[in-house]
Amino acid sequence: MKGKAGLVTGAASGIGRACAVALAAEGAHVVIADLASAQDGARETLRLVEEAGGSGALQVCDVTRPEDHDALCAAVLAHHGALDFACNNAGIGGHGLLADTDVALFDRIIAVNLRGTFLGMRSQIRAMLGHGGGAIVNTASNAGLRGVREIGAYVASKHGIVGLTKNGALEYGDAGIRVNAVCPGVIEAGLTEDVSQERKQELMAPHAIKRLGLPTEVAAAALWLCSDDSSFVTGVALPVDAGSIAGW
Numbered sequence: 001m002k003g004k005a006g007l008v009t010g011a012a013s014g015i016g017r018a019c020a021v022a023l024a025a026e027g028a029h030v031v032i033a034d035l036a037s038a039q040d041g042a043r044e045t046l047r048l049v050e051e052a053g054g055s056g057a058l059q060v061c062d063v064t065r066p067e068d069h070d071a072l073c074a075a076v077l078a079h080h081g082a083l084d085f086a087c088n089n090a091g092i093g094g095h096g097l098l099a100d101t102d103v104a105l106f107d108r109i110i111a112v113n114l115r116g117t118f119l120g121m122r123s124q125i126r127a128m129l130g131h132g133g134g135a136i137v138n139t140a141s142n143a144g145l146r147g148v149r150e151i152g153a154y155v156a157s158k159h160g161i162v163g164l165t166k167n168g169a170l171e172y173g174d175a176g177i178r179v180n181a182v183c184p185g186v187i188e189a190g191l192t193e194d195v196s197q198e199r200k201q202e203l204m205a206p207h208a209i210k211r212l213g214l215p216t217e218v219a220a221a222a223l224w225l226c227s228d229d230s231s232f233v234t235g236v237a238l239p240v241d242a243g244s245i246a247g248w
C-alpha cells in the first residue's frame with residue numbers, strides 16, 4: 001500500500017480502527033473518519049496508526065450527510081491527488097422482531113448503514129473516476145448473505161450493501177474501480193459489546209470456528225481487497241465469518 005492514500009469511515013473503534021491501522025502499517029496514508037462525538041476514539045486510532053509507523057489524518061464525517069462524504073474525498077485528494085481506496089465501514093445495529101421494530105429505528109439503521117454506504121460510494125466513485133480508479137471495500141456482514149432472527153432491519157441494510165457492491169463493480173470495472181464487501185461473522189467489537197452472553201452464543205452458533213472473530217481478522221481481508229493483490233477480484237461479498245455461511 002506504499003504511496004497510496006484513502007479513507008476509512010467508522011474508524012474510531014472496532015473493525016474500522018483495525019482497518020485503518022492495517023492499511024497504514026502497510027504504508028498507506030489513511031484518513032480516519034467518524035462522527036464528531038467519536039473524536040476521542042479517532043485520535044486513539046491515529047495514535048495507533050502512527051505507532052504502527054504509518055501516517056494518517058482525522059476528518060469528521062457523519063455518513064448520513066452527502067456533503068461530509070464530498071469533503072472527506074476532497075481531503076484525500078488535496079493531500080495526495082488521488083483516492084486510491086475507501087472503506088465504507090460505519091454502521092449501527094438494533095434488535096427486535098420485525099413486527100416489534102420501531103419505524104424510527106428501522107429508518108435510522110437504513111440511513112446509516114445502507115444510505116450511508118450509497119452516499120460514500122457515490123462521492124468516492126466520482127473522485128476515483130477523475131483520478132485513475134481505485135478500490136472500494138464495504139463492510140457488510142454475514143447478515144448481508146442470510147437472515148438472522150431479531151435483526152431484520154440490520155439484515156435488510158446489509159443485504160442492500162451487498163447489492164450496491166455488485167452494482168458498483170459492474171458499472172465501474174472498466175473505469176479501473178473495484179468494489180467488494182467483507183461479510184464478518186460475530187466479531188469482538190463495538191456492535192457486539194452490549195449484547196448478552198446468551199445472545200452472543202446464539203449468534204455464534206453457526207461459527208464452525210467456535211470463538212468470536214477479531215477486528216484484525218476482518219481488517220486483513222479488507223486490506224487484501226484494497227490492495228493490488230486482489231486486482232482481478234470485484235463484486236465479491238467475502239465472508240470472514242468462521243464458516244457461518246457454509247451451513248450449520
Ligand SMILES: NC(=O)c1ccc[n+]([C@@H]2O[C@H](COP(=O)([O-])OP(=O)(O)OC[C@H]3O[C@@H](n4cnc5c(N)ncnc54)[C@H](O)[C@@H]3O)[C@@H](O)[C@H]2O)c1
Pocket residue numbers: 009010011012013014015016033034035038041061062063064089090091092093112139140141142183184185186187188189190191192
Ligand atoms: N461487530 C460485529 O460482530 C460485526 C459483524 C458484522 C458486521 N459488522 C459491521 O462492521 C462495522 C463496524 O462495526 P464494529 O463492530 O466495529 O462497531 P463499532 O461500534 O466499534 O464501530 C462503528 C463505528 O461507526 C461509527 N458511526 C456510527 N454511526 C456513524 C455515522 N452516522 N457516521 C460516521 N460514523 C458512524 C461509530 O462512531 C463507530 O466508531 C459495521 O458496519 C457493522 O455493521 C460488525
